[in-house]
Amino acid sequence: MSNDIRIKKGLDIKLKGEAKKTTDTAVLSNFFVLRPEDFHGVIPKLISKVGTKVKAGEPVFYDKSNEDVKFVSPVSGEVIEISRGAKRKILEIKIQADKAQTYQEHGKFDVDAATPEALKAHLLASGLWPFIKQRPYDVIAKPDKMPKAIFISGYASAPLAADLDYTLQGKEAELQAAVSALGKLTEGQVHVGVGKNASSPLAGLSGITLHKVSGPHPSGNVGTLINKIDPVNKGETVWTVAAQDLVIIGELLLTGKFNAERIVALTGSEVKSPRYFVTKLGSEVATMIYDNGVEKDANARIISGNVLNGKEIKPDGYLDYYSNVITIIPEGDDYELFGWTKPVFNKISTSRALTFSWLNPKKEYDLNTNTNGEHRAFVTTGTYEEVFPLDIYPMQILKACMYQDLDEMEALGMYEVAPEDFALTEFVCVSKQPHQKIIREGLDLMLKEIG
Amino acid sequence: MGLKEKLHSFKVKNKDKKWLPAFSALHTFLFMPNETTHGGTHIKAADDLKRTMNTVILALVPCLIFGMFNAGYQHYLALGEIESAKGFLGASFWTIDNLMVGIWQVLPLVVVSYGVGLAVEFIFAIIKGHEVEEGYLVTGMLVPLIVPVDIPLWMLAVAVVFGVVIGKEVFGGTGMNILNPALTIRAFLFFAYPTWMSGDKVWVHGAVERDQMIAEGANLDAISGETILGSYAQNNSVVYDYWDMFWGLIPGSVGETSKFLIIIGALFLIFSKVGSWRIIISTLIGALVMGLIFNGVVDAGWIGESSKFYGLMSVPFWQHLIIGSILFGAVYMATDPVTASQTNKGKWIYGFLIGFISIMIRVFNPAYPEGVFLAILLMNVFAPTIDHYVVQGNVKKRMKRLKVKTA
Numbered sequence: 001m002s003n004d005i006r007i008k009k010g011l012d013i014k015l016k017g018e019a020k021k022t023t024d025t026a027v028l029s030n031f032f033v034l035r036p037e038d039f040h041g042v043i044p045k046l047i048s049k050v051g052t053k054v055k056a057g058e059p060v061f062y063d064k065s066n067e068d069v070k071f072v073s074p075v076s077g078e079v080i081e082i083s084r085g086a087k088r089k090i091l092e093i094k095i096q097a098d099k100a101q102t103y104q105e106h107g108k109f110d111v112d113a114a115t116p117e118a119l120k121a122h123l124l125a126s127g128l129w130p131f132i133k134q135r136p137y138d139v140i141a142k143p144d145k146m147p148k149a150i151f152i153s154g155y156a157s158a159p160l161a162a163d164l165d166y167t168l169q170g171k172e173a174e175l176q177a178a179v180s181a182l183g184k185l186t187e188g189q190v191h192v193g194v195g196k197n198a199s200s201p202l203a204g205l206s207g208i209t210l211h212k213v214s215g216p217h218p219s220g221n222v223g224t225l226i227n228k229i230d231p232v233n234k235g236e237t238v239w240t241v242a243a244q245d246l247v248i249i250g251e252l253l254l255t256g257k258f259n260a261e262r263i264v265a266l267t268g269s270e271v272k273s274p275r276y277f278v279t280k281l282g283s284e285v286a287t288m289i290y291d292n293g294v295e296k297d298a299n300a301r302i303i304s305g306n307v308l309n310g311k312e313i314k315p316d317g318y319l320d321y322y323s324n325v326i327t328i329i330p331e332g333d334d335y336e337l338f339g340w341t342k343p344v345f346n347k348i349s350t351s352r353a354l355t356f357s358w359l360n361p362k363k364e365y366d367l368n369t370n371t372n373g374e375h376r377a378f379v380t381t382g383t384y385e386e387v388f389p390l391d392i393y394p395m396q397i398l399k400a401c402m403y404q405d406l407d408e409m410e411a412l413g414m415y416e417v418a419p420e421d422f423a424l425t426e427f428v429c430v431s432k433q434p435h436q437k438i439i440r441e442g443l444d445l446m447l448k449e450i451g
Numbered sequence: 452m453g454l455k456e457k458l459h460s461f462k463v464k465n466k467d468k469k470w471l472p473a474f475s476a477l478h479t480f481l482f483m484p485n486e487t488t489h490g491g492t493h494i495k496a497a498d499d500l501k502r503t504m505n506t507v508i509l510a511l512v513p514c515l516i517f518g519m520f521n522a523g524y525q526h527y528l529a530l531g532e533i534e535s536a537k538g539f540l541g542a543s544f545w546t547i548d549n550l551m552v553g554i555w556q557v558l559p560l561v562v563v564s565y566g567v568g569l570a571v572e573f574i575f576a577i578i579k580g581h582e583v584e585e586g587y588l589v590t591g592m593l594v595p596l597i598v599p600v601d602i603p604l605w606m607l608a609v610a611v612v613f614g615v616v617i618g619k620e621v622f623g624g625t626g627m628n629i630l631n632p633a634l635t636i637r638a639f640l641f642f643a644y645p646t647w648m649s650g651d652k653v654w655v656h657g658a659v660e661r662d663q664m665i666a667e668g669a670n671l672d673a674i675s676g677e678t679i680l681g682s683y684a685q686n687n688s689v690v691y692d693y694w695d696m697f698w699g700l701i702p703g704s705v706g707e708t709s710k711f712l713i714i715i716g717a718l719f720l721i722f723s724k725v726g727s728w729r730i731i732i733s734t735l736i737g738a739l740v741m742g743l744i745f746n747g748v749v750d751a752g753w754i755g756e757s758s759k760f761y762g763l764m765s766v767p768f769w770q771h772l773i774i775g776s777i778l779f780g781a782v783y784m785a786t787d788p789v790t791a792s793q794t795n796k797g798k799w800i801y802g803f804l805i806g807f808i809s810i811m812i813r814v815f816n817p818a819y820p821e822g823v824f825l826a827i828l829l830m831n832v833f834a835p836t837i838d839h840y841v842v843q844g845n846v847k848k849r850m851k852r853l854k855v856k857t858a
Contacts, residue, residue, distance in 0.1 A: 303493055307492065335459065347496070353503060371495050380503060431626070437491055
């Protein structure tokens with residue numbers, strides 16, 4: 001059965017530098033980095049020390065509050081550096097890759113024959129668990145809780161996102177193995193969203209409930225999918241898995257090897273030839289961004305992820321554990337004469353206050369990182385609702401987070417949301433408020449106080 | 452080194468100074484700042500608060516210019532020195548003489564409003580160490596447009612200080628206030644100096660002065676500058692026709708007379724998505740409904756011509772929109788996003804009640820025959836309550852969903 005989901009509220013941000021559908025193989029990175037920061041809320045306890053030899057797929061650290069959740073090395077090599085920040089917080093675990101890769105063998109796993117407990121234990125032991133996230137709180141799933149449903153979005157609507165129909169091509173076997181496994185871990189269904197007019201490799205899988213999604217961004221956000229299909233109520237849990245991570249899960253189940261390979265899009269207006277790369281989680285981005293990419297000394301922002309919720313990284317930085325896109329856009333650290341009052345043709349706006357992007361909805365823009373104004377108190381109303389398709393009052397929930405009223409946060413729907421759901425409202429915010437940060441801090445507070 | 456670099460290095464050099472917000476306020480008017488995003492979205496839409504506020508000011512400029520000409524026009528017309536203009540483009544309206552009166556009488560109101568208001572804003576920004584927020588840009592423009600032309604400047608200054616400090620800053624500044632600051636200023640004037648805010652003398656430049664001269668024994672004719680509402684409230688006949696009211700060739704507060712220009716401003720605000728069409732339309736609907744009810748009362752014969760309410764009650768309902776300041780209030784005042792309802796559903800209720808109550812006060816309070824600003828201030832107070840119930844609807848839906856699940 002196919003249930004269509006069509007949203008009207010939202011905004012497609014069209015930017016220059018979409019990746020062409022050709023895939024290069026990235027130069028093999030010498031160093032790989034695991035950043036505990038990528039896994040929100042995890043307190044890392046190290047298993048390996050500096051000098052430890054690890055195989056690809058061998059645990060490097062685990063979560064202190066959830067010892068079963070292991071985090072594994074994407075490659076085989078030697079741990080050469082563990083950098084720490086304030087209060088000895090672990091920032092990065094750096095691994096020097098071997099020339100010849102060896103894998104931790106987990107053996108082929110028969111999903112159909114296994115009990116859910118055995119399957120869960122297998123996913124935990126093999127380091128696949130961190131790919132499974134949960135709502136409420138948008139953190140790595142708690143293994144002891146049965147989710148009422150699992151949601152996967154196979155439709156990328158974010159600006160300059162990697163086209164999942166392209167990157168998942170030919171991975172049907174892995175995807176099928178992964179969703180079959182996930183189907184055993186929930187009492188409900190595995191809901192998969194795919195683009196309405198696209199030919200997604202996910203569409204042909206069995207054991208899923210398929211939803212055809214259409215409409216502007218955030219139609220491809222998994223949060224939108226959840227809200228429209230089966231919103232999270234108090235006391236309930238749903239799990240979400242990113243479509244590209246299904247490939248790694250599936251491959252390990254089929255072959256017994258943790259293959260950290262992933263197809264990543266290099267995009268953005270600063271990239272000379274935007275295209276796809278085959279690389280691995282935690283690779284140095286320098287292995288990809290300079291070859292027909294960005295100028296060496298360009299004044300550019302490199303983002304691991306998309307422009308709405310990716311992480312800013314340095315040119316010598318590393319690919320985020322979860323992202324499948326690197327975006328490079330110009331920095332906007334310059335003044336603009338009368339920028340607040342002159343008619344604007346080269347920036348996106350949802351208003352028509354002498355802003356003219358409404359004239360030409362198809363145009364691709366070259367936006368920079370300028371905030372286009374200063375931080376202010378909330379003033380305008382109704383702006384967020386235009387780009388926010390969830391059945392939640394965005395401004396009211398943001399304010400509830402700011403004054404930390406737990407009852408109100410709960411009543412207004414905090415269990416249903418993740419920071420990324422508020423990326424568009426943050427983008428259009430006239431007062432330049434940091435919506436995603438406000439929501440993240442609100443979720444953290446609830447996690448701490450309510451759990 | 453260009454101006455841009457000079458200002459930048461000046462800012463960097465003085466970044467610890469207490470007065471920096473004052474400099475920044477001016478600096479950011481010249482140059483949009485070089486701030487970049489950190490955490491969160493890496494790109495931002497083009498609009499900021501300055502642009503939003505500026506859009507409202509643009510929508511008000513025609514009203515101000517018209518108001519300046521009208522100040523002179525009403526003055527000379529009352530003196531009997533010029534003919535009636537008969538239409539928006541009438542020859543006796545757009546004259547240099549009329550404009551000169553406007554420059555002499557109206558421009559000082561604008562200067563005092565902005566000068567005093569922004570001074571208070573700057574002082575508060577420096578004391579509290581935050582940036583100067585843009586809220587006053589619109590308030591400062593609205594204030595001269597909603598006062599009588601001859602209001603003494605010192606009164607205006609006192610009222611502006613009161614309105615900005617008590618109406619806004621004590622609540623935490625722009626975005627935090629409960630009452631519309633411009634209307635708070637008007638309310639202060641209205642209750643502190645009622646003789647300058649109502650009656651039949653204050654609406655035309657020179658009328659009060661002329662009265663004083665007559666009182667001192669000069670042999671002159673008094674200038675009458677009664678507003679249309681005033682005439683109706685006294686059950687007098689009205690000397691203006693509907694087109695005068697629509698074009699705005701009538702006495703009244705400085706900027707609220709031209710319904711034509713207000714409608715143009717409204718269309719601009721709605722088109723630019725800065726003003727809420729929901730509030731504007733629902734306010735007008737509310738006013739029409741109340742007008743219809745009063746018409747019905749008159750038609751049913753429940754109230755006779757001898758009643759003091761007869762004059763205003765018998766005004767055909769649609770005419771309520773072109774007399775008084777209901778249109779100006781609906782377009783520029785009720786739509787203030789900070790003090791209005793913030794939910795889309797709430798906006799319909801909020802606007803409707805403003806229109807409804809405005810006309811009710813207009814009819815039942817003939818001593819001060821205009822109720823728009825009181826109605827808006829009243830609904831400002833109730834806007835959070837309206838929002839509360841609208842949001843509770845969403846909360847209840849969520850609770851119900853949970854109950855269905857667990858049942």
